[in-house]
Amino acid sequence: MHLDCTRISQSNSDFFIQHDLGFLCICESWIPFGDTSSLLELIPPGCSCFNIPRSRGRGGGLVVVFKSSFPCKQLTPTMSFSSFELCLFELCISPRLLVVLIYRPPKTDSNFLNDFCDLVADCILKYDYVLFFGDFNIHICCPDNVLAKGFFNLLESFNLTQWVSSPTHARGHTLDLVISYGLPITNLVTLPPVFSDHSPILCDVTLPCPVPVCEAPATRFRALDAETISKFVDCMSVRLETFNPDPSNVDHYSQHFDVLCNQVLDVVAPLKLCKSRPRREPWLSDVTRACRRACRSSERKWKKDGLQVSRELFRASLVAYQDAVRAARMAYFADIIETNSNNPKILFKTLNSVLVYQEPSTMSPTAAGNSEAFHKFFVDKVSGIRAVISGNSVDPVPVPPSPPTLSSLNTVSYSELSKLVARQKPSGSPLDVLPPRLWKAAFPCLGPSLGQIINGSLSTGVVPAALKAAVIRPTLKKPGADVSVIENYRPISTLPFTSKLLEKVVYQQLVSHLADSDLFEVFQSGFRSGHSTESALLRVLNDIYLSLDQGTSVLLLLLDLTAAFDTVDHAILLDRLERWVGIKGSALDWFRSYLQNRTFCVKLGDVFSSWEGLRWGVPQGSILGPLLFAIYLLPLGSIFRKHGLSFHLYADDCQIYSPLCQEKGHSIQSFVSCVNEVKSWLMSNYLHLNEGKTELIVFHPNSRNVDRYADLGPLSPYSKPVVTSLGVKLDVGLKFDAHINSVIRSSFFHLRRLAKIKHMLSRAHLERVLHAFVISRLDYCNSLYAGLCQSTLRRLQVVQNSAARFLTGTRKRDHISPVLASLHWLPISYRSQFKILVFVYHFFQGGAPPYLATLLNRHSPSRALRSSDQGLLAVPRSRCRTRGDRAFSVLAPLLWNQLPPSVRLSPSLPVFKNHLKTHLLRLAFPEHV
Structure with missing residues (x-):
């Protein structure tokens, strides 16, 4: 009170x-x-x-x-x-x-x-x-x-x-x-x-109460250790000597190979039923257990005789046990962090296991009916969408001239396959005959047979049936959503490890064909080297800032498609591959085999639903699925260009934007006309626009023009004061307040959790975890923060300062600049400059996305000057500091030209980053560097 x-x-x-x-x-x-x-x-x-x-x-x-x-x-x-x-x-x-x-x-x-x-x-x-x-x-x-x-x-x-x-x-x-x-x-x-x-x-x-820990159900598992893997390799090597099914029938070969692997695995590592037990500390070893036994033994002796010498012996053994546990725990976390420093998912899972943090991801699988309910929901949802869409076999967009062809898929050598297996994440499917880590450990033995399956599939154009079976794992669409509402889940496919390897081989060849033949949509940033969500947003906001700088309002529409991956029509996709991408012959046969006769089931806990044929869609969670969907959307670009609207795509994320300028023919009516044609195209391709989640925002050059385009006509229901584009929240004033609030919330959430295990980590490993959970959030799309007012950036700086004090143990009363300088952490404002300048360096090296490269122009003096060979850029003029000066095409050349020649003319990217960071550290902390 x-x-x-x-x-x-x-x-x-x-x-x-x-x-x-x-x-x-x-x-x-x-x-x-x-x-x-x-x-x-x-x-x-x-x-x-x-x-x-x-x-x-x-x-x-x-x-x-x-x-x-x-x-x-x-x-x-x-x-x-x-x-x-x-x-x-x-x-x-x-x-x-x-x-x-x-x-x-x-x-x-x-x-x-x-x-x-x-x-x-x-x-x-x-x-x-x-x-x-x-x-x-x-x-x-x-x-x-x-x-x-x-x-x-x-x-x-x-x-x-x-x-x-x-x-x-x-x-x-x-x-x-x-x-x-x-x-x-x-x-x-x-x-x-x-x-x-x-x-x-x-x-x-209401005071908080401890959350009860639910007992996990019994599970079946195979005990795989180094000795078991060695036995498996020895036994498998002997059995493979007499293994000779017909290699020309890749489906038959794959089935027999799976049976053989299963038989050998049942011998060396049979399935066991593991009952639920209290969770054991994973860092306990034989050494720590021996110390614990010695400690308990000395404690019993002291309690029995009560002698001072026994008490001292007990205290010494207790200290030895505590030291052993502390060392084992630090070694355990050090190994995980060293192995998975670039895999936040594994680090997050490890952190959860230590903190007993049970964040529900699916509803409780207490009954088999839950898996069947999810199965029915996913099937009925797609069938319902397809039923309300009147697909049209005639595509309103004209087909481009015949593209270069890809008639066959190249096979892979043993060395290429070995590198691919080593790089592949150890994730698979419940249907895997062999666990992914066993594939990796036993590859010298299994590699030739695996190569036979993959190369047989590539050469014959047939995908084995076992590699087309997916197990659906329902996953919450948004954190914090109600786990009891089935509509809050999306189907994520888990595919066999060998299927992912096969898809990876085809993916690399398809991407190479699209890039070499210049078939990628220029404004598609998904699945392309050197492209990212950040580069996409830099281009979109650059165009918006320039229009606002000219005193023109800008309309941005973010399209949301309902179950987009699941409603893709296979016949239309194959037509896109053939007529738009140039896939012919056995290569087209392979994609046809890949799409046809796919099956799936839903798994909750240890309960599987019934199996169902997949008549439409490309699997979410697969390697090829997102790329195939991007190919499916290729005609969309022609519609936007016909209406003179700007757009950008990232996989299935589509955003359309245009200045509202009557003199140039850019009006709300022309925007509505384009949206209507896009809706028509989506329906003809069995894609459903989610009207409830499609968002629109109008950016105005100043507050006096807010009501100028208050009447948006048919677009009014989509209007929002804040929208989310590729993970970044955009507000009407482009101040990024909502986005920064979200970053601060998530950063302190992870800082607070890391504080509970700080004593378990060395400083070096704690710094790595901080970068994975906190600093990475500050750095996501941080080039967009350039030009923001200092009061806004200071809120993000508070997060970085807290992380630095957390890492070093610095008191709140101590000045933070020496701490940041000692850690070599650039302040928030300089981090955004660093990111922008790296994009510019990529431009000079030819690695920047084309849509960013067109925004930069080399400085060309009218007469011969010494500055002509200094790698300078032309700086366009702008009017407003809060608008035009924040555009990438204006800010990037300005920052680049301010760099010393020794930094600008660095011979390689690692050298440039090193020189650039040193230069910015000296600017940020002149008294400490």
């Missing part, structure tokens, strides 16, 4: 007893140092209190009264704040709860938001549950209040919830707030002012 008193009196004690409060948080207590009589008058029987008087002057002061039955401990702030008074105390329960009482004087202080941001960052890094009470003196009831806007933006950044919605002051404003992190607030009541002109606030806080 929170109370703003202005002065303490006996009535406060009566109020505490009358409402049977557990806690009473008081602002403006006006109790000076040494005034114990006022405190004695305030504290009811059986209660205690914390008192924080104002250090100087009259007024102010904070008091917390609480029942003595609550185990509370007052904390000393790690830093001092000039903009507000602060009282911190911890409720020592499990898990711990931090309570923060704040009083901010009415006088405006420009440092408040920065101070409060630092306080919140420090609190949520150490605690999973935090409560903030106090008189903030911010008019949050006034939406146009600048301080209120910044305050709410800060709350959203840290995922804090503010619960007070009614006035708390006699003049009708909401000044006293209740804010929580990770906790729900219930029964919040604002009472009429009693003790001052502020209203008392009553509320209930």
